[in-house]
Amino acid sequence: MRTSFISTRHSLGAQISMKSIRQALQTIAALSVVVFACATGHVSAQSGVLNLYSARHYSTDEALYTNFTKATGIKINRIEAGEDALLQRLKAEGANSPADVFLTVDAGRLWIAEQEGVFAPIQSTVLNERIPESFRLASGTWYGFSSRARVIVVDRSQVKDGEVSTYEDLANPKWKGQICTRSGSHVYMLSLLSSIIEHAGAEKAEAWAKGVVANLGRQPKGGDTDQLKAVAAGECSIALANTYYIARLIKSDKADERAIMQKLRVVWPNSAGRGVHMNVSGGGVVKTAPNRANAIKFMEYLASDEAQGYFANGNNEWPVVKTATIKNEALDSMGKFKADPINMIALGKNQRLAQEIVNRVGWK
Numbered sequence: 001m002r003t004s005f006i007s008t009r010h011s012l013g014a015q016i017s018m019k020s021i022r023q024a025l026q027t028i029a030a031l032s033v034v035v036f037a038c039a040t041g042h043v044s045a046q047s048g049v050l051n052l053y054s055a056r057h058y059s060t061d062e063a064l065y066t067n068f069t070k071a072t073g074i075k076i077n078r079i080e081a082g083e084d085a086l087l088q089r090l091k092a093e094g095a096n097s098p099a100d101v102f103l104t105v106d107a108g109r110l111w112i113a114e115q116e117g118v119f120a121p122i123q124s125t126v127l128n129e130r131i132p133e134s135f136r137l138a139s140g141t142w143y144g145f146s147s148r149a150r151v152i153v154v155d156r157s158q159v160k161d162g163e164v165s166t167y168e169d170l171a172n173p174k175w176k177g178q179i180c181t182r183s184g185s186h187v188y189m190l191s192l193l194s195s196i197i198e199h200a201g202a203e204k205a206e207a208w209a210k211g212v213v214a215n216l217g218r219q220p221k222g223g224d225t226d227q228l229k230a231v232a233a234g235e236c237s238i239a240l241a242n243t244y245y246i247a248r249l250i251k252s253d254k255a256d257e258r259a260i261m262q263k264l265r266v267v268w269p270n271s272a273g274r275g276v277h278m279n280v281s282g283g284g285v286v287k288t289a290p291n292r293a294n295a296i297k298f299m300e301y302l303a304s305d306e307a308q309g310y311f312a313n314g315n316n317e318w319p320v321v322k323t324a325t326i327k328n329e330a331l332d333s334m335g336k337f338k339a340d341p342i343n344m345i346a347l348g349k350n351q352r353l354a355q356e357i358v359n360r361v362g363w364k
């Protein structure tokens, strides 16, 4: 009996321990699956890659990418195309897109991408602390990484110093037939008009646009560089251009391109008032990013002092992070300026209204 009892107990104990072992083995097996899943997930999502859709293609960006890979072990796969083509591609790919980060230019385009649901908000103390509030969306959907200004450029031989000092001056009938611009529907023009809507209201902005159209010396055509060339060629006396196009001509290794800027004078508009219209290059983490953690790491890297220097200088722009500096003689040669402190959100929010105004005034 006793033996039997002991034996029974022993046997029960053995059963329990066998059960525990089986359970333990099952648990280990289950855990292995989890660990394996994490490991494979880890390989593709953490240490592996970052798929970057970028409208940028500057040689200095190579250093930017190489340094990121060196520091993190994350390899960058780049898809480069024009801004609008990339956005179309992202939309066409939908949830199947391999894109992790989308970089583009102009707050207007970033706004549209955001409205179309391309980005997912991220929580990043690094980005929120380093990128000034006026250069990002508070929701964390996109961040500006470099800034550019849209300036007035005049023919030195036709326009006296101080004769044109504000954007508003471009609507003065005095300049009839002397202004060249690119299409009023281009995002750079829409963003400038958006800033005027924000400062002066829609009615005054429309009157301004109407005045500029009345002063046009030719049908809008070409990009910013084409407007600079038109002024240098005497076709117009006044044009608008983003600062990096000007810097590119100043730095050009072609004598005829450098000669263009020698004929022109850069006017920093509204220096006595709100300041020059600024815009951004920036980006965000794509909503369906397969490598989201890597994407955030890359965004944070772009806000580092070192990356800011490469990023901004690559396209002759200015860093948005205050502690980051660049040495760009072409930009420095344009002189000091006052920047319009307006929040980039205003440029996006007024974009549609700006397009309506442009259509109404026939700024083709």
Ligand code: FE
Pocket: 242
């Ligand atoms: Fe551009």
